[in-house]
Amino acid sequence: MRIEIEVPVSGINIADFNQIAVPAFLEESEEGVKLSFLGIEALKSYQTALLTADEETGFEERNETRAKIKKELKKAISEHLSIMDSIRTYAEALFTFVYDREGHREDKKQILNNLIENITFTENGLELEEAVKESTYELGPLVLSYKLTFKNYSFNTLDFDFQAIKGQLVADLENLRDAFIANTKKSKTDIK
Amino acid sequence: MKNLKLMFAISFLALITSCSKSNDEMIVPTLPVVVKPDPAKIAAVYVAGWQYNTKLAPVATLWKNGAATELTDGTTNLARANSVYVSGNDVYVAGKDGLKSVLWKNGVAAVLSDKLYSGAYSVFVSGTDVYVAGSDDGLAVIWKNGVASKLTGGPNFSTAYSVYVSGNDVYAAGYEYMGDHKSVATLWKNGVATRLSDGTKQSVARSVFVNGADVYVVSDENINPEDRYAAGNESLGAMPVPKSVAKIWKNGVVDNLTDGTKQAVGNSVFVNGSDIYVAGYENDGTTCTARLWKNKTASALVSGSYATAGMVTASAVFVNNNDVYVVTNQGGSAKTWKNLIFDEEINAGKGGATALSIFVK
Numbered sequence: 001m002r003i004e005i006e007v008p009v010s011g012i013n014i015a016d017f018n019q020i021a022v023p024a025f026l027e028e029s030e031e032g033v034k035l036s037f038l039g040i041e042a043l044k045s046y047q048t049a050l051l052t053a054d055e056e057t058g059f060e061e062r063n064e065t066r067a068k069i070k071k072e073l074k075k076a077i078s079e080h081l082s083i084m085d086s087i088r089t090y091a092e093a094l095f096t097f098v099y100d101r102e103g104h105r106e107d108k109k110q111i112l113n114n115l116i117e118n119i120t121f122t123e124n125g126l127e128l129e130e131a132v133k134e135s136t137y138e139l140g141p142l143v144l145s146y147k148l149t150f151k152n153y154s155f156n157t158l159d160f161d162f163q164a165i166k167g168q169l170v171a172d173l174e175n176l177r178d179a180f181i182a183n184t185k186k187s188k189t190d191i192k
Numbered sequence: 193m194k195n196l197k198l199m200f201a202i203s204f205l206a207l208i209t210s211c212s213k214s215n216d217e218m219i220v221p222t223l224p225v226v227v228k229p230d231p232a233k234i235a236a237v238y239v240a241g242w243q244y245n246t247k248l249a250p251v252a253t254l255w256k257n258g259a260a261t262e263l264t265d266g267t268t269n270l271a272r273a274n275s276v277y278v279s280g281n282d283v284y285v286a287g288k289d290g291l292k293s294v295l296w297k298n299g300v301a302a303v304l305s306d307k308l309y310s311g312a313y314s315v316f317v318s319g320t321d322v323y324v325a326g327s328d329d330g331l332a333v334i335w336k337n338g339v340a341s342k343l344t345g346g347p348n349f350s351t352a353y354s355v356y357v358s359g360n361d362v363y364a365a366g367y368e369y370m371g372d373h374k375s376v377a378t379l380w381k382n383g384v385a386t387r388l389s390d391g392t393k394q395s396v397a398r399s400v401f402v403n404g405a406d407v408y409v410v411s412d413e414n415i416n417p418e419d420r421y422a423a424g425n426e427s428l429g430a431m432p433v434p435k436s437v438a439k440i441w442k443n444g445v446v447d448n449l450t451d452g453t454k455q456a457v458g459n460s461v462f463v464n465g466s467d468i469y470v471a472g473y474e475n476d477g478t479t480c481t482a483r484l485w486k487n488k489t490a491s492a493l494v495s496g497s498y499a500t501a502g503m504v505t506a507s508a509v510f511v512n513n514n515d516v517y518v519v520t521n522q523g524g525s526a527k528t529w530k531n532l533i534f535d536e537e538i539n540a541g542k543g544g545a546t547a548l549s550i551f552v553k
Contacts, residue, residue: 003428024499039429042499117371121309121330121349124270126290130308157269158248164427167420 001083001153001168003161005043007035009072016065021049035069039161040080047073083153087165090150091172094132099180101139109177111136116173124162125155128169235512235552239519239538240273240285241526243545252287253545254299255538263296264289275549279317286312286324295324295338304328304335311351318357325355325364332366332380343380344368352380358402365397365409373420377411379441388441389413394422394434397441403463409441410458410470423455428502433477440470440488449485450474457505458485464511471506471518480504482520484532491532496522512552519547 010031017026017033023046025036037043050066050073057063098112115135122128129151136142150169153160239255249266252273264271268290275286285296293304293312304312309330316323324335332343332350343364344350352366362382367375370391377388377397388411389395395413402408412423415435420426423436438449438456449470450456458472470485481495482504496504501523510517518529524544528535539545 024497036500037429038499038502039427041429041431045431045499117349118309121369123311126269127308130291134308155269157250158244161428163425164430167427 001040001080001160001164003038003159005037005040005076005080007037007043007069007072007076009033009035009069012065012068020063020066020069021046021053035072037076039164040077043073043076043080047077083160083165084168086149086153087168088172090144090148091169091176093144093148094136095173095176095180097142097144098136098139103139105184109181111138112173112177116170116177119166119173120170122166124157125151128154128166235515236278237517237528237535238276238278238283238551238553239526239528239547240276240287240549241507241519241538241545241547242272243539244543252285252289252294253539254283254285254296255545255547256283258536258538260539261299263287263294263299263301273548274312275314276551277315277317278551278553282317284315284317284322286315286326288312293326293328295322295335297322302338304338305340309349313352314354316355316357321357323355323357323362325352325366327351332364332368332378334362334364334380334383336362341383343383343385350378353397354399356400356402361402363400363402363407365400365411367396367422374417375422377409377413379407379409381407386444388439388446393417394419394436396422398457398459399461401461401463406463407441407443408461408463408468410461410472411439411441412436412457412472413439415452423457424503424505429499431477433475433498438470438472438474438485440468440485442468447488449488449490459506460508462509462511464514464516467511469509469511469516471509473503473505475503482506482518482522484509484516484518484529486516493518493520493529493532494522494527507548508550510550510552515552517550517552519550521546 012032014028023035027034050070098108118131118135122131133142154165237257242250243253245251245266250271251266252263252271254261254273263273271289273285273287277284283298287294288311292306293310294301295304305328307329310328312324312326314325322337326333328340330349331346332352333340349369352364354365356363364380366378368378369375374391375394376391377395379386388397393414397409397411399410414423419434423434426434433455435452436455437452438458440447440449455475458470460471462469468487473482475498479495480498480503482493484491484506493506494504504522506518506520508519516531520527526538526545526547538547
């Protein structure tokens with residue numbers, strides 16, 4: 001979700017990359033080397049290249065540089081996963097807000113579908129926030145019961161990829177909706 | 193020291209003498225005749241786009257021959273100058289400042305809409321009338337002198353990305369969303385829609401140009417019906433990138449610019465005489481290349497690693513006095529090109545910029 005993911009790796013230098021896969025961008029730093037990736041996919045792709053090289057060379061040929069880099073890549077992936085978590089938490093809060101209100105289930109489903117579509121067409125965090133309010137106004141003031149870190153990411157267009165954050169939020173909302181619909185159908189079948 | 197001075201004087205005399213054909217025929221060095229340039233003949237290059245200010249907030253900006261005029265104050269997290277048009281001494285820019293869709297005339301802002309899902313993407317001046325294409329309240333719209341006319345009745349989302357006025361006819365290019373991650377490339381003539389795709393895949397019309405009686409539209413269509421995003425709308429660095437075909441339409445007849453093996457998008461079309469220019473890009477997921485197509489023949493302007501620089505694209509093309517101008521973006525580096533030769537980097541060394549439109553006069 002970060003636009004540019006920087007991965008500092010201490011204790012190695014540029015020359016070490018003569019023997020291993022070279023990332024898209026790297027530069028020397030005071031501590032060692034700084035790797036940069038444009039988006040998580042580029043980082044994962046590089047991680048795969050290192051893992052493949054590990055497998056090919058076998059355990060006896062363990063490369064210390066690769067090991068140091070993989071450790072730092074894991075930290076970056078861990079941060080990415082925590083951002084994913086915050087998006088998922090926000091999606092769950094929205095979903096709960098919609099489905100915990102009183103009203104007909106089909107009406108709430110329609111509100112959720114509108115919410116998903118309206119979010120899809122937003123271009124920044126402010127628009128997304130407005131879209132959520134506008135899509136749920138029938139349910140009363142939008143009150144989410146706990147503090148959410150989602151806004152820290154969706155409003156920070158300098159560091160974070162809004163399209164990716166929005167896409168993940170939409171996917172999470174769709175998954176929650178589909179799971180709910182599937183469970184409801186299952187319950188009805190069970191009763192029969 | 194005296195000896196040195198004497199030697200210098202003798203050498204100087206010898207040099208003058210040697211330059212003479214004869215004693216009475218002195219050669220006077222002829223200087224080239226200096227013709228003062230006629231200021232009226234120097235093209236002014238206007239570029240619309242955005243840059244980050246010193247506080248790293250986006251600012252909609254207009255550049256005239258590289259000199260920047262900031263149109264917004266950097267207090268919103270989205271600011272764009274999407275399109276520029278020059279008519280007489282007046283410079284019009286359409287764009288966005290936060291939630292507001294704005295038309296600037298000579299730097300003075302008029303808010304066209306402050307509704308959610310609004311945008312001002314293209315400006316065109318015909319006589320004394322100013323037209324802006326965009327979306328208002330989620331629906332494609334043309335503002336004529338600030339008054340909005342919706343191009344669709346909804347309820348589906350739609351957007352007009354480009355407007356061109358020829359005589360009394362107003363053309364707009366854009367899309368209508370059909371639901372289920374499908375959008376239809378659409379051309380509107382005086383508010384009447386013509387669909388340029390069948391709605392089975394993501395497809396967007398991005399630019400329209402009229403040359404005499406001929407109407408040209410550039411659009412793109414995804415290859416895979418399952419794609420969630422139209423070409424170029426996917427997340428940064430998403431792999432694989434959705435593949436698409438860039439298309440050029442002339443009076444409703446389509447011709448493909450690319451073969452569908454990469455992601456290809458045409459952002460802008462300009463017709464000069466019998467020559468059709470399209471600015472856009474191709475991205476195979478590894479290398480992204482800003483392209484200018486002239487009569488379907490592609491030229492590469494600038495290329496970059498997709499993983500390193502992200503999207504590399506030619507945003508707009510404009511022809512003035514047979515000179516072809518293009519703006520490209522690569523990472524934070526926006527460049528102008530003249531006849532396929534690199535001309536200038538915008539805001540170079542000061543944080544870069546993103547260029548979205550060019551007008552030359």
